[in-house]
Every structure is written in C-alpha cells, then in structure tokens.
Amino acid sequence: MPLKLDDTDRAIVNALQGGFPLVERPYAAAAEELGLSEEELIARINSLLERGAATRFGPLFHAERMGGALMLAALAVPEERFDEVAELVNAHAEVAHNYKRTHRYNMWFVLAAESQERVEETVREIERETGLAVLRAPKLKEYFIGFKVPV
C-alpha cells in the first residue's frame, strides 16, 4: 500500500523537491511560501522522513564536482549465480547502489570513489571476483537533472 499524504504534505514535497532557500531562518522563509508556520514545517519534514515518504532532506552533492568520480556499470549475471554475484558486488564500499533490472544485463550499479582510477580498480576487482565482464557506462553528458516528479 502506498503511503497517503495529505494536501499539506504534498505541497511541501512538491515545493521542497525544487529547492530549499539558503537564507537566515530558512524554514521560516520556506514555511511562509507554503502558508505554514516555521514550527509546523519542521515537524512536517520530520514526519515525512520518519514515515519514509522522503529518504533525505538536505544538500545533494555533485560527486564529480567535489573531485570524486562516479560510474554506472552493469553485469549480465546468469540467474543461478545472481545472489552470489550481488553479494560480491555489494561487498565493495565503492558500490553506492545496485538494482536488479529486466534485461540480459540484469545488474546495474553505481560506483562512487575519490578518483576515476579507484573506480576502475574496483571494476577490475569485481571482474576478477565474479569472472564476468563489467559493462562500463560512464556519463559522457548530462541533460538536465530535475527532480520534478509531482507526488
């Protein structure tokens, strides 16, 4: 069952997906836009996080611009080896997330490290441990990332 949000929650999620102001008393400023009190907005954000309706509230960082490196990668894992390979891949701290997907390339994961060299080393380790070739899908260009899914 999906979580139910009331109209105020929905307005908060939609307004704050786009941006939280970097000003003095920012909750008060954001609350005013929403017709809420500072206290109520803080309590609502807390509740959205506690109920799991939101996974995070805060700055979202751009890893490459911090000097780090990110890469999307994929493996075509034989079904009978899937769990074993998932365990090998997930054991690497550099693997930030990993999803099973509907394709011959059925395991898609994002590597995050402090350098491209470290990302590549991790990919080679995964290839050695699993005996499978990793599909490297680094980002060449990014065409606008908006988090604009209205809830």
Add this chain to the structure above:
Amino acid sequence: MSLKVDKADRAIIAATQKGLPLAPDPWAVIAEQTGLPKAEVLERLRAMSERGVIRRVGLVPNHYKLGWTANGMSVWDIPDELAGELGSKVGALPFVTHCYLRPRHMPEWPYNLFAMVHGRSRSEVEGKVARIASVLAPHARAFDVLYSTRILKKAGLRISPDAERIPHGSKV
C-alpha cells in the same frame, strides 16, 4: 581532476550528508558541529551551490513508498551528432528525472541515451516512454526499457571529512 572543495567545505559536507538539521537555525547547528562561524557556513553552502558542488538543497521523495513503484530506465540508440539536441529535448520532459549520454558497447550494448522514467505502473511508464519515442522520432534506431525489480543495495555517498582522504591529484 581538480578539487573544488577545501577542508572547511568538506567539514560542512560531512556535517550535512545525512541531512540538514531540523532546527529553526540549521546553520548555527552546523557551525557548532564544524567549528566554523555561522555566517561562513551559510556563505560556503551558497558558494558550493553556485559552483554546482551542491546540486540543490531539498527533500528527496521516496517514489516507491508514495506509490511510484515502476521505475524504467529507457535506453535509446540515437545518432551521436544529434545527441546534444535530442538529449536536451528528452531531459526537458517533465517526467524524465535523469537523462545522460553514455558510451555504446557494440555489439551487445547499442544504446547511448539513457532516460529514467518513474510511474505508478508499468503501463504509465510505457506511456511516458512512448512520448520520449515521439520526441526522438525518427532518429531513434533502437530502444529498450529496463525495469528495476529489486533494490540490491542503496548506501548513498560517503564523504570523509578527513584531510588525508581528499581525492588524489587534488590541490589543497
């Protein structure tokens, strides 16, 4: 690769990567945690935002819990010379949350444009993919949609505040 954040920035990043303090004056809380003056915390957050080190400050909805259970990674084979033009058009669609150009790996992976689409059902995602197809027509030579069926790991990024863990090749 050049380093775009210094030690004080990293301290702020470390203090906020789990989230912004839910207190009327969050900058004061971060100032206390980092030992930086409050005005500097806010100034540095603004500067990191301007440089794009911070993409945005805000709430990340849990699409899955809110009923957006279908997550499709649509992948397209489009001519490289049209990538900029077509990628911008697809990225501007209101329901596309991420849009990237990535390398092909022939023959097993012919796709170079990736566009992430969320929906409440696969049929909703399919409808949105059809709209991407109409934007790309007649240039898309092939496409596929990879639905996520299981989250295997979701750890997020971890940044160390320690100076010795600053990225290789960086100038501090």
